[in-house]
Amino acid sequence: MKTFEYDILFFPVKKQKDYDEVRRALNERGAEGWEVITAEAGDYGYTTFLKRETGTMKTASE
Structure with a gap:
């Protein structure tokens, strides 16, 4: 069975140019x-x- 790791990112977006950073x-x-x-x-x-x-x-048994 495959295993995964996860992450969460937050991007403050106030102006159109902020999308370039995202x-x-x-x-x-x-x-x-x-x-x-x-x-x-x-x-x-x-x-x-x-x-x-x-x-x-x-x-599967783990």
């Missing part, structure tokens, strides 16, 4: 093997939830 940060994480599961918009910015495979396998 894109840069997510591209960096993507290069490290992270995948965005979902993103939520709030009053103060965006929260993104990411996951990546850990490379360790668990058997």
Whole structure:
């Protein structure tokens, strides 16, 4: 069975140019093997939830 690790990133977004920073940060994480599961918009910015495979396998009996 595959195993995963998870991370949460928050991006305060106040201006259009802030989206460039979001894109840069997510591209960096993507290069490290992270995948965005979902993103939520709030009053103060965006929260993104990411996951990546850990490379360790668990058997069904564990």
